[in-house]
Amino acid sequence: xxxxxxxxxxxxxxxxxxxxxxxxLAPLVPAAAEWLKSYKDARGPVIGQIKLYERLEKLxxxxxxxxxxxxxxxxxxxYRMATLKDAxxxxxxxxxxxxxINGTTIRL
Numbered sequence: 001x002x003x004x005x006x007x008x009x010x011x012x013x014x015x016x017x018x019x020x021x022x023x024x025l026a027p028l029v030p031a032a033a034e035w036l037k038s039y040k041d042a043r044g045p046v047i048g049q050i051k052l053y054e055r056l057e058k059l060x061x062x063x064x065x066x067x068x069x070x071x072x073x074x075x076x077x078x079y080r081m082a083t084l085k086d087a088x089x090x091x092x093x094x095x096x097x098x099x100x101i102n103g104t105t106i107r108l
Contacts (some may be wrong), residue, residue: 024095026076077101 027035028036039046060067068074080090081101091101 024093026093 004033032062038044056067075095077096080093081087084090087098087101094101
């Protein structure tokens with residue numbers, strides 16, 4: 001992440017692992033920008049390869065809480081809707097349709 005991206009408060013566009021090929025342009029919120037400041041001169045990935053899904057499964061098992069598929073994605077959309085109250089903007093950031101955002105966040 002370059003200094004321009006920190007100043008612009010957006011991360012690089014990534015479509016890797018995206019089923020629809022839709023862009024996901026989530027904002028770089030102040031807490032994340034602050035955390036990344038210590039990496040401003042670093043080169044390469046900020047965090048190396050991790051098996052996030054496996055870690056979350058183990059954590060949920062040890063806590064006795066079942067892990068739900070897409071829980072992080074749904075949480076992001078729910079919290080952004082609570083903050084912005086703007087389904088078109090959240091759908092743009094998440095790479096989903098407004099209909100999907102409204103259906104997912106309203107049901108929660």
